[in-house]
Amino acid sequence: MDSLIVTDTVVPLPASPAHRKADGSLPTPRPRAGHFAWIDIRGLAEGERNAYLQAALHHRVDGIVSDDPAVLADLPPTVRRVLVVDSAADQVKPGAADVVIGEGTPASAEDAEGGVHVVVSDAPTLTVACQLVREVDWTLLTFTDPTKIPLEIVIAAAENSTGRTVTVVNDITDAGIVALVLEHGSDGVLLKPRSASDIATLQGLIDGTADHLELVELIVDSIEHIGIGERACIDTCSLLEPDEGVLVGSFSTGLFLSCSETHPLPYMPTRPFRWNAAAVHSYVLGPDNRTRYVSELRAGMPVLAVRSDGSVREVRIGRVKIERRPLISINAFTPDGRLINLIAQDDWHVRLLGPGGSVNNVTELTRGDRLTGYAPSASRHVGLPITEFCDER
Incomplete structure (x- = not known):
């Protein structure tokens, strides 16, 4: 026993x-x-x-x-x-x-x-x-x-x-x-x-929140080094998988799947609880299909951790670090032809996920590269989806 x-x-x-059972065995749980x-x-x-x-x-x-x-x-x-x-x-x-x-x-x-x-x-x-x-x-x-x-x-x-x-x-x-x-x-x-x-x-x-998102393939159109600005690192209270990140972007109708720092980096240890998220104006997707600005995030808040296959889970923020860094602007097209944008730290160790969980350093992206993202059709008002005219550019 x-x-x-x-x-x-x-x-x-x-x-x-x-x-x-009659033969003395236990039933199937x-x-x-x-x-x-x-x-x-x-x-x-x-x-x-x-x-x-x-x-x-x-x-x-x-x-x-x-x-x-x-x-x-x-x-x-x-x-x-x-x-x-x-x-x-x-x-x-x-x-x-x-x-x-x-x-x-x-x-x-x-x-x-x-x-x-x-x-x-x-x-x-x-x-x-x-x-x-x-x-x-x-x-x-x-x-x-x-x-x-x-x-x-x-x-x-x-x-x-x-x-x-x-x-x-x-x-x-x-x-x-x-x-x-x-x-x-x-x-x-x-x-x-x-x-x-x-x-x-x-x-x-x-x-709970949706346990799966329909991710899409984004095609990189242009990359530009745009100078100094504020970006945020999001440290969570969870250990993340190699193909797990957050969905971030400048526009509510198109988000890029950023990569957690679970992959080896030169000169520093891996930090499997962190995303180098994006510039402070960026949207981050959270539970209940709601977005928040990076600058609004605080310790204890929930965000969605998203894997390259679209599976999601809710994780809690442990710390948000906002620092001045050189920034890079990345434009890409969604499958339906919309142009979307992400502004991230301009450094080789900042990475975005692509098809199959491939890892792409932002400073090595070129036109035509393929990335993974999320392209909802609805605009946002105070972070909530709403059907109205909204031209983001």
Whole structure:
């Protein structure tokens, strides 16, 4: 039997006999298909409850949690109906719910998946949570202490199990942290909203930003050395891949994929957390398809790290360094014939990514060279895409 050390306590990690196949082998772990959100409507007045239900359905929240079967009865099949019962012995009528959660003791129903709510407040209750998370379909977790260490331990215990974990969160900020614990985080979060807008914000957090961008091939038209100006280096709180960078450019409708300092350089070590971004007026693409000026960036802000295949992730800025340096202006054409621009530091060690993740030093670019970029059709107003006439040159 596997085990997990929790301070001075050994937590056993058994596979429930009920979950073994007939031949004694373990079932195939359920794939982790991304995070999801549940909304808790218990104890709400009818008017408030109905408003939250409408918001949850509109934003396609995964599940609604109630202790009243009548409230769940009229919900459409697009949402998971989660019924919480006081005792595993409570009788649940057929068709009343998709998931039945027992308080402290696993519950089940003939035509619904079973689960349990565990309040983790000390080492013994943590041991119980680590056992149950491998035995039931759904484990709803409430942690009484602000530290996320107990959640990390439960997530580790749940590895390769067939069940799902759902963690009760206090607010939107807490939900964002819980979703990232041990990288993949709790499978789901349960929030009792304070307003309908909380539901929209929570589902937006769960959906996250786009995980892929359609990058295009840019054709270099001209290069010009333009003298002194201010440029920025962006240092992040993440280690970057060799073909990973940020999308930057002078125009909102055409951005170049800059290269992180992950490749060897003469006279200095690699800095795999950094981009030598661009001049301070440049746009940088961030989450939610929003751009910001380089000069606006601050420690703690999010930006998108983009790889040459178009995959993206959100990373946080650790530091922005703005310094006066010689600058180089690079003009290139998008596939639809638009001329776009990037102004970067005029130095050999500043690089842009090209097709296939090729690395191109800006001082060695020539007309006709091919680079990788992003060419959205919409203009920008305060960083947000907007359909209006806008001539950038």
